[in-house]
Every structure is written in structure tokens, then in C-alpha cells.
Amino acid sequence: MNCMDFRRVSLEDPQGLSESATIHVQSCSACNVYYRQLLKQERLLERALNVGVPEDLVAHTLLRHGFEQKDIPAKTGNNQELDSTLTPINSSINSSFSWRRFATGFALVASIVAVTIGINVQQLSDPEEIARMLVSHIEEEAHTLSARDTVSKGRLTNTLSNVDIQQLAHLGDVTFAGNCLVDGKWAAHLVMKTEQGPVTVLLMPNSKLRSIDHLGSGGDRVQTVALRGGSMALIGSDRKELDLVRERVVSSVRIHHI
Amino acid sequence: MNDKQKLFNSLVEAYQKPLYRYGYWLCGDGSIAEDLVQETFLRAWRALDSLHNTAAAKSWLVTILRRENARRFQRKAFEYSDVPMESLVDEGAGEVYSAELETMRIGIERLDEKYREPLLMQVLMGFTQEEISEQMEIPANTVATRLRRARLQLRDFLMADEDVVGGVK
Numbered sequence: 001m002n003c004m005d006f007r008r009v010s011l012e013d014p015q016g017l018s019e020s021a022t023i024h025v026q027s028c029s030a031c032n033v034y035y036r037q038l039l040k041q042e043r044l045l046e047r048a049l050n051v052g053v054p055e056d057l058v059a060h061t062l063l064r065h066g067f068e069q070k071d072i073p074a075k076t077g078n079n080q081e082l083d084s085t086l087t088p089i090n091s092s093i094n095s096s097f098s099w100r101r102f103a104t105g106f107a108l109v110a111s112i113v114a115v116t117i118g119i120n121v122q123q124l125s126d127p128e129e130i131a132r133m134l135v136s137h138i139e140e141e142a143h144t145l146s147a148r149d150t151v152s153k154g155r156l157t158n159t160l161s162n163v164d165i166q167q168l169a170h171l172g173d174v175t176f177a178g179n180c181l182v183d184g185k186w187a188a189h190l191v192m193k194t195e196q197g198p199v200t201v202l203l204m205p206n207s208k209l210r211s212i213d214h215l216g217s218g219g220d221r222v223q224t225v226a227l228r229g230g231s232m233a234l235i236g237s238d239r240k241e242l243d244l245v246r247e248r249v250v251s252s253v254r255i256h257h258i
Numbered sequence: 259m260n261d262k263q264k265l266f267n268s269l270v271e272a273y274q275k276p277l278y279r280y281g282y283w284l285c286g287d288g289s290i291a292e293d294l295v296q297e298t299f300l301r302a303w304r305a306l307d308s309l310h311n312t313a314a315a316k317s318w319l320v321t322i323l324r325r326e327n328a329r330r331f332q333r334k335a336f337e338y339s340d341v342p343m344e345s346l347v348d349e350g351a352g353e354v355y356s357a358e359l360e361t362m363r364i365g366i367e368r369l370d371e372k373y374r375e376p377l378l379m380q381v382l383m384g385f386t387q388e389e390i391s392e393q394m395e396i397p398a399n400t401v402a403t404r405l406r407r408a409r410l411q412l413r414d415f416l417m418a419d420e421d422v423v424g425g426v427k
């Protein structure tokens with residue numbers, strides 16, 4: 001790759017340099033200076049784009065969703081409160097109604113919804129329960145453990161970017177990558193090949209699991225780690241491999257939008 | 259909670275922030291962005307059964323949001339440049355005021371939409387160039403060109419600003 005090509009591709013995607021571009025920038029001092037400047041601009045761009053998001057956006061969105069949802073399914077527990085708050089108002093809404101003014105007037109309702117949502121997401125606290133939940137997730141998706149081929153770079157990038165995780169360095173031999181719901185939350189499900197067998201990595205930017213290190217009855221070791229903005233779980237049979245994979249993942253990915 | 263509701267809630271939680279920011283930089287107004295996000299999720303709920311591949315959820319939501327935004331234009335013409343500059347300043351983040359950050363924000367706002375949107379997709383949503391190409395229905399090499407030009411324009415804007423600041427006094 002020559003300098004012209006490097007500048008072209010680095011402008012297209014400063015954070016996604018190919019191998020040949022990386023080699024060039026490491027050996028060419030002019031492009032090195034250029035690239036540093038570009039990265040600085042890119043960080044500024046990211047900061048500028050990440051404007052503050054209204055705190056009640058989730059509550060408003062789910063509240064409005066609740067209003068317009070005609071066939072509210074039978075619900076139990078905490079949702080009861082939500083429904084009884086909503087039902088009488090439901091009929092009085094017509095489509096031309098200004099939602100904004102309405103929402104402001106019902107800030108109280110919104111705050112109830114926010115609390116309800118908080119309660120709905122049951123926090124597992126018992127390490128054994130957390131471990132069981134994670135192990136049963138993997139058992140339900142047993143096919144993920146039998147894949148032998150390394151997944152494509154694009155597939156891995158996609159899986160991670162779907163949950164707003166950016167890969168900064170090589171993660172190792174990933175034999176499965178997909179998005180799924182873990183404990184009701186959107187996650188990236190990866191399986192890494194190690195010498196001691198597969199290690200499952202669940203990256204859950206939207207979950208806050210407490211940290212555990214649990215040895216299950218089936219011989220599976222389950223670890224969870226609290227990350228800045230989310231949690232990560234590792235499941236495998238060998239403790240040393242788990243430690244290695246954990247360190248590598250922690251140092252190779254970055255979670256966006258926190 | 260049934261599975262559909264669970265999936266919906268997790269989508270709202272996972273994507274409300276990037277979608278809000280996307281909408282914000284698309285229309286230049288926080289309250290319109292908020293409406294856009296809400297409309298997007300309402301439509302997403304109605305069509306949720308058609309989402310067979312959950313890995314495609316993000317692209318799918320962006321498609322809905324962009325369509326919503328286009329609809330808004332049909333309803334009422336809205337000029338991005340009419341938005342007073344103040345409204346683009348993020349009051350809520352509590353971040354220390356930074357002149358260069360402010361300049362960058364103005365720079366982004368001044369980018370032509372055809373340059374701004376691919377940049378939003380790449381930086382805010384983490385789309386690959388192929389995904390941007392599909393989403394915007396333009397060839398991949400056009401996406402690459404626009405991303406380059408967007409960054410060069412921002413760089414020129416930042417440098418011009420530095421010159422002004424340095425040259426006056």
C-alpha cells in the first residue's frame with residue numbers, strides 16, 4: 001500500500017484499518033502523523049455526535065407504546081399497576097393529539113412506568129441462580145458449541161456492532177457469533193476456540209449482572225464480570241482458559257453509547 | 259411478559275440512544291428526534307413479527323426511522339438550516355464547554371445531508387460500508403467517497419476555525 005492509498009482508506013474508516021494499512025502506517029512516518037491527526041479528529045467527531053439523550057426517553061417510548069397497543073396481553077405482577085393506570089386514558093387519545101404536551105402532563109405516569117420497568121427486570125442476585133440462567137441459555141443453544149470453523153471478520157463485527165460494541169483488536173479464534181436475548185436483554189453470544197475446549201462469551205451491554213465465579217455441578221465454570229456499562233459472562237470448563245479469554249476480551253472491545 | 263414484549267423492550271433499551279442521536283443529527287432538533295424515536299418504535303412494534311433475523315434489528319430500525327423522517331418532510335417542509343445554532347448545543351450532558359467540540363458540532367451540522375448521513379451510520383450506528391450502501395441504496399464506492407469527503411470537510415472546517423481564532427488576536 002502506498003501513501004495515497006493509505007490516506008484514502010483511513011479517511012473512509014479511520015477505526016477499521018486493514019492489515020496492509022496498519023503495516024503501512026507503522027512504517028511510514030508521514031502517514032503516521034497524518035493518521036494520528038485523523039484519529040484525534042475522529043474522537044472529537046464521536047464526542048460531538050454523542051449528544052445527551054433525554055433520560056425519560058425509554059419511559060415515554062414504552063408508555064406511548066402501551067397506549068397505542070390495542071391488544072394488551074394478560075399480564076401479571078407489576079404490569080397490573082401499569083395497565084390500570086393506562087386503561088381509562090386510552091380511549092381519549094386520538095391520532096392528532098399532540099403527544100408532547102400530553103407526555104409532559106403525565107410526567108407522573110411516566111415515572112411510574114420507569115419504576116415498573118425497573119422492577120420488571122428482575123435482578124438475579126444469587127450466584128447459583130445467575131450461573132443456572134447462563135448455563136441453561138447455552139444448553140438451549142447447544143449448536144453454538146459444535147461449530148469448528150472460524151467465523152468471518154464481517155460476521156463478528158456485525159454481531160458486536162449490533163449491541164454497540166466495537167472491536168479494537170483481534171479476539172482470537174471465534175467459532176460462533178450471533179445476537180440473542182440473554183435474560184431478556186439483547187446480547188452478543190460468542191464462542192472461542194481454546195486448547196481446553198470451547199469458551200462461551202456473552203457480552204451484555206444492557207445487563208447489570210453482579211460479578212460471580214461459580215463452579216457448577218456439571219463441571220462448568222461460570223464467571224461474570226461487570227464492565228463499564230454492562231456485563232460479560234464466560235462459561236467453560238478450564239479456569240485458566242477462562243482467565244485468558246476474559247483478559248483478551250476486556251482489552252479488545254469497547255462498548256459505545258454509555 | 260411475553261417474548262414479543264421482551265424483545266421489544268430490549269430493542270428499545272438497546273437502541274434508543276443511538277437512534278435518538280441519529281434522529282437528532284438528521285433533523286437538528288431534540289424534541290423532533292424524540293418524536294422520531296417514539297414513532298420508530300411504535301411502527302417497529304406493529305411490524306415486529308416480520309423481524310425474522312434479530313441480527314438485522316439495527317438496520318431495520320434505522321430504515322424505519324429514516325422513513326419516518328421522510329414522512330415528516332412530506333407533512334411539513336423543514337429546513338435544517340432554520341434551526342438556531344443554540345438548539346444544537348447539548349445542554350443536558352453537563353460536559354465542560356469545549357470550543358473545538360462546539361466547532362465540530364457546527365461542522366457536522368453544516369455538512370450536506372448526503373455526506374452527513376453515511377457518517378452517522380458509520381460512527382453512531384457502527385454500520386459497515388456495505389450496510390450503508392444497502393441502507394442508502396447507493397453503490398459502495400459512492401459510500402466510500404462520501405465518507406472521505408465528509409471527514410475532509412470537517413477537517414477543513416476545524417482548520418479554518420483555528421485560523422480565524424489565531425488570526426484575530
Ligand SMILES: [Zn+2]
Binds near residue numbers: 003
Ligand atoms: Zn505513507
Ligand SMILES: [Zn+2]
Binds near residue numbers: 180181
Ligand atoms: Zn445465545
